[in-house]
Every structure is written in structure tokens, then in C-alpha cells.
Amino acid sequence: MLVLAIETSCDETSAAVLRAIDVPAAAPEVLSNIVLSQDEVHAPYGGVVPELASRQHIKTIAAIVSEGLARAGVGLEAIDLYAVTQGPGLIGSLLVGLSFAKGLAYYHKKPLVGVDHLEAHLEACFLENPGIAYPVLGLLVSGGHTALYLMGEPLSYKLLGKTRDDAAGEALDKIAKFLGLGYPGGPVIEKLGRLGNPKTFPFAVPRTKDRSLDFSFSGLKTAALKHIREHGIVKDDARLPDFLASFEGVVARTLVDHVRSAADQVQPKSVVLCGGVARNTRLRTRFQDFAREAGLDAYVPSPKLCTDNAAMVGAIALKKFARRPALVTDLDLDAYAR
Ligand code: KG4
Numbered sequence: 108m109l110v111l112a113i114e115t116s117c118d119e120t121s122a123a124v125l126r127a128i129d130v131p132a133a134a135p136e137v138l139s140n141i142v143l144s145q146d147e148v149h150a151p152y153g154g155v156v157p158e159l160a161s162r163q164h165i166k167t168i169a170a171i172v173s174e175g176l177a178r179a180g181v182g183l184e185a186i187d188l189y190a191v192t193q194g195p196g197l198i199g200s201l202l203v204g205l206s207f208a209k210g211l212a213y214y215h216k217k218p219l220v221g222v223d224h225l226e227a228h229l230e231a232c233f234l235e236n237p238g239i240a241y242p243v244l245g246l247l248v249s250g251g252h253t254a255l256y257l258m259g260e261p262l263s264y265k266l267l268g269k270t271r272d273d274a275a276g277e278a279l280d281k282i283a284k285f286l287g288l289g290y291p292g293g294p295v296i297e298k299l300g301r302l303g304n305p306k307t308f309p310f311a312v313p314r315t316k317d318r319s320l321d322f323s324f325s326g327l328k329t330a331a332l333k334h335i336r337e338h339g340i341v342k343d344d345a346r347l348p349d350f351l352a353s354f355e356g357v358v359a360r361t362l363v364d365h366v367r368s369a370a371d372q373v374q375p376k377s378v379v380l381c382g383g384v385a386r387n388t389r390l391r392t393r394f395q396d397f398a399r400e401a402g403l404d405a406y407v408p409s410p411k412l413c414t415d416n417a418a419m420v421g422a423i424a425l426k427k428f429a430r431r432p433a434l435v436t437d438l439d440l441d442a443y444a445r
Pocket residue numbers: 117248249250251252275276277279280291292293294297382383384385386387388413414415
């Protein structure tokens with residue numbers, strides 16, 4: 108079975124073709140996974156401009172889907188199943204992918220599976236490691252979301268905690284924007300902070316008052332802005348690497364501390380880390396170190412599967428379809444922002 112998957116929830120236009128082998132026992136084979144980033148479009152604004160994002164998707168979606176098919180070496184007539192992100196995300200962006208996928212499915216009389224973007228991010232971990240042992244504790248950390256899930260079995264997600272204000276990626280993006288370092292902030296902070304000493308600037312790991320598993324990054328952002336003002340840190344400052352390393356370090360510590368608390372509570376067999384911020388080396392290392400100490404199996408997708416991509420959408424659609432094939436002739440699928 109061949110699936111064509113489309114992802115346009117935010118500022119990446121992506122199309123992927125996957126071949127199902129023996130879902131869910133074996134992971135599908137990713138024949139292509141094309142991702143066109145809109146970073147250049149949004150960089151001047153220091154963040155994603157929703158109106159520009161949807162217009163850009165409209166301009167590029169047909170070419171990206173064609174490229175996905177060409178790289179996979181298949182034509183539309185060979186596709187058995189269509190998959191698309193329904194939400195959450197920017198509504199205008201989501202509607203571009205959804206409408207495009209509906210059109211293809213309708214014309215070719217093939218089923219269409221709508222996919223949740225957050226569940227797709229978690230699925231990226233299983234795409235490379237189909238045998239992850241349940242129960243699985245998952246940390247999803249991206250530009251729009253920071254959340255902890257307990258997965259007792261495939262396709263089951265219990266939310267254990269989420270951010271009460273900014274997402275971790277959003278905090279990185281905002282500090283980078285404030286310093287005039289460009290967008291997206293995470294990669295540039297990682298690059299410039301690589302050689303910095305993360306112990307230079309004292310940041311305390313934030314805790315919610317009720318000691319819940321919820322996250323809060325707005326306090327950290329305020330603390331960072333205070334350091335910037337008090338120490339007069341600017342874009343070309345010699346102290347910038349130390350400052351960025353310190354900020355990135357406390358974000359990573361905060362995330363992994365929450366995973367540790369959640370693991371104490373729910374006693375998982377495995378832990379997984381996903382979402383755009385999971386590309387971050389400091390976070391990946393800290394997460395793996397924690398898992399080793401705790402005696403847990405840890406999985407982090409390869410960097411390309413951490414940021415938004417259609418392969419993860421196709422992978423979860425195949426699992427959903429294998430479980431409930433009847434569901435998918437539905438052309439009434441609607442997008443949802445949250
Ligand atoms: O998952 P994603 O592509 O889109 C959302 O669903 O939000 O994540 C984008 C986020 C941005 O906030 C970006 O700054 C962050 O991921 N990011 C990183 C790195 N690469 C991307 N954060 C830290 N280190 C990185 N290397």
C-alpha cells in the first residue's frame with residue numbers, strides 16, 4: 108500500500124510517499140519526504156505571519172507534491188491512501204493542505220485520513236523504531252507546543268502536562284528575535300551558543316506552584332530579558348555565546364526535569380522526545396543521559412523527522428487506517444486550529 112501524505116500546519120510545506128509493509132508490526136518505508144521551509148519569508152518579521160504562510164503554501168503545494176511523487180518514483184494513479192494534517196495549527200495553512208488532499212482523494216476515489224499534528228510528531232519516534240516498548244512517556248516540544256503524554260498502547264494519548272503560556276520553541280524564538288538574531292530562534296541559538304559556557308548566567312528551573320507536570324516558560328523569558336538589559340548584551344557581544352548557552356541550558360534542564368517527574372509518576376518502559384526543539388543537541392544529550400540513569404529506553408527521531416514533515420503524517424495515517432479502514436472515505440474532514 109502506498110500513502111501520499113501532506114503537511115501544511117504552520118510554515119513548512121511538505122509531501123511524503125510511504126510504502127506500508129506490515130503496519131503496525133513493521134515501520135513503513137519512507138520513499139520520499141520533501142520539506143520546503145518558509146523561513147526566509149518569515150525571517151524579516153521574527154516569527155510566522157499566518158497570512159503569508161497560507162499564501163506561500165498555495166504557491167508551493169502543487170510543486171512539492173509533484174516532487175514527492177517524483178522522488179518516490181510513483182504516479183498519483185499508484186497511490187492507495189491519502190493522509191493530511193487536520194490540526195492543530197494555523198487555520199489558513201491547514202486548509203491549503205486539507206483542500207489539496209481532498210481534491211486528490213476525491214478525484215482518484217481513494218480514502219483520505221485526517222491526522223492530528225501532535226500525534227504525528229510523536230509518531231516520528233516510531234517511524235524509525237517500530238518496536239518501542241509500551242507504556243511510552245513522550246515529550247513533544249516545538250514552536251507551538253510543549254506537552255507530556257503517556258501512551259499506554261499504540262494510538263492512545265493521555266495528556267499529563269502542557270505549557271500554561273509559551274512553548275519552549277516559542278521562548279527560544281522570542282529571545283532570538285529580541286536580540287535581532289533572526290527566525291527561527293532555536294537553530295541560531297544552538298549555533299551561536301555551541302561554544303558558550305552554560306553555567307555563566309544563573310537561571311533557575313521554573314516550577315509551577317502546584318508542582319503539576321505543566322510547563323511555564325514565560326518566567327524564563329522574562330528572566331532572560333532582565334539579564335539582557337542588566338548586562339547590556341547585544342547581538343555582537345563577546346558574552347553572547349555564554350548567554351545563549353545558559354538560556355538554552357535552562358530550557359533543556361526544565362524539559363528533562365519534567366520528564367523525570369513524569370517518569371517517577373507513571374513508570375514508563377520507554378521515553379521519547381519529538382518536535383522541532385528535539386533537534387537541539389544539548390536537549391538530546393540531557394534527555395539520553397537522564398534515560399540512561401533511570402534505566403529507560405530512550406528514542407529521539409533523526410533531526411529531519413523532528414521538525415514538521417509529511418512522513419510522520421503518513422506513518423500515523425497508516426496506523427489509523429489499519430485499525431479503522433471504514434473511517435476514511437470522509438470528505439467532510441475539517442481543519443481545527445487547536
Ligand atoms: O515542530 P516544528 O517544526 O514546528 C511546530 O510544530 O512548531 O518546531 C519549530 C520550532 C521552532 O521554535 C524552532 O526554533 C525550534 O523548533 N527548533 C530548534 C532547533 N531547530 C528548530 N530549537 C532548538 N534547537 C534547534 N536546533
